[in-house]
Amino acid sequence: MALLELEEVTKRYGQLLVTDRVSLRVDEGALVGMVGPNGAGKTTLFGIISGDARPEGGRVSFDGVTVNRLDPAARCRMGIGRTYQVPRPFGGMTVFENILMATQQGGRLRGRESRLAAASVLGRTGLEGLANRPAGTLGLLGRKRLEVARALATRPRLLLLDEVAGGLTDPEVAELMDVVRSIRSEGVAIVWIEHVVRALIDTVDRLVCLASGRLVADGAPAVVLSDPSVREVYLGTDVAADPGART
Amino acid sequence: MEWANAIVQGIVTGGFYALFACGLSLMFGVMGIINLAHGDLAIIAAYVAIALVPSTHLPMVWAFVVVVPIFALGGYLLQRTLLQTSLDRSPFTTLLVTFGLSVIIENVLLEVFSANGQSITIGTLITKSFSVNTTITISYLSVIVLAVAIVVLGGIQLFLSRTPTGRQIRAVADDREAAQLVGANYRHVFGIAAAIAFATVALAGLSYGMLTEFVPTSGVTTLLFAFESVVIGGIGNVWGTLVGGVILGVAQQIGAQINPAYQILAGNLVFLAVLAVRPRGLFGVRTA
Secondary structure, three states: OOOEEEEEEEEEEOOEEEEEEEEEEEOOOOEEEEEOOOOOOHHHHHHHHHOOOOOOEEEEEEOOEEOOOOOHHHHHHHOEEEOOOOOOOOOOOEHHHHHHHHHHOOOOOOHHHHHHHHHHHHHHOOOHHHOOOEHHHOOHHHHHHHHHHHHHHOOOOEEEEEOOOOOOOHHHHHHHHHHHHHHHOOOOEEEEEOOOHHHHHOOOOEEEEEEOOEEEEEEOHHHHHHOHHHHHHOOOOOOOOOOOOOO | OHHHHHHHHHHHHHHHHHHHHHHHHHHHHHHOOOOOOHHHHHHHHHHHHHHHHHHHOOOHHHHHHHHHHHHHHHHHHHHHHHHHHHHHHOHHHHHHHHHHHHHHHHHHHHHHHOOOOEOOOOOOOOOOEEEOOOOOEEEHHHHHHHHHHHHHHHHHHHHHHHOHHHHHHHHHHHOHHHHHHOOOOHHHHHHHHHHHHHHHHHHHHHHHHHHOOEOOOHHHHHHHHHHHHHHHHOOOOHHHHHHHHHHHHHHHHHHHHHOHHHHHHHHHHHHHHHHHHOOOOOOOOOOO
């Protein structure tokens, strides 16, 4: 059974159709990359899965349960974790408190257990040295790491990563990739939106492409990237060869 | 020595202002609600106490035991229903709704309790005081209220910084969507914050009823001082509110020392001066 299943999901903003009958299955432990030009509806699709956006049509089910009517907090507690494209840490709280809050709420842990879990997340995401820093004072890499750490701390079974590598230098991207691979190795399913296509194809085992709200390709990375409709979407650019491909 | 007395009296008055203001500060800081009914709610607490105590013949202490939890529960329910519905529309709607609440409360209180001044009698404590020297005499009651204010503000501060629920309140105040995303139900958290705010309103109202005579419209006047304390101290800063209250209280007492007619004016002038020099208040946090 699929962990996440979208059936014919449709979302409009006024007259604009942002997702058009999108159907997608993500299996337990899968690592799926999601590409597509700006405005293709990738982030909106994440919003529909996490509960931030309500679709007008279609069904979203997680672990066999239809979650359309559940709010984001309830979905988080069920095991859906999400990061924002622009990190949104709780600026007045320390890095540790940000993570602790996630282990206690989404992760449903208490007391000592929640602290141990938070400490372990700190270690895995390379934030140990910054534990007591107010989150608002972090730099971009620190914020990106914290964004992943906080989502990870909710103990998700499905993690939605929205451009965690965007704006980072190559060595920084490589560091974050290691973090993502280690999360994946624990059996957490990941759907990963990334503009840095090269970062994706080295890591994912499946790639989906979204364009103008529709799913235009779904399959092995090499197959998807050579798909004519995907090439058309990227205006003929060789996406695989251009690491910073941004349309 | 009269000046020293003015300062001492100002400090104890400031404690009351801070107690009155902390709920206001919490509701604004967490939910973004400017609760114009805050003062009237406090007066309800005082009226409930004078209605409750003679009819049940219970000692005054029981008024606290009963009224404060009822207010906390009422705060949670009001937040989850009326206030949340207004918030879902717009901040302006919320302002209008609390203004409407204020008008309704005042009129109902006038209808039920009349416009005659009343006060909560607590036996001999209200009149007892101790003298530091020949000019400085402090009433026990005002010192108790100051102590309660410090304990309440300190308690809120500890609660917010040390407990999981307090952390949720801070997170939701910062970014409610992101808080939802890590599993915090912000509506419930708002309810908890309102419950705390309403509990402090009840304490403030009961203190007010013991310290001075009150009428159904007393809440509005006192609300102004609460607003000034919050703004002087800086929104979202618990200890700032205490300092704000004390600064306001001392300014008013010094004004009164110069000329009794200047009491309120002096407080308002200090408030304006702080607004002009530090619009975010003395201890306000700069938001990014």
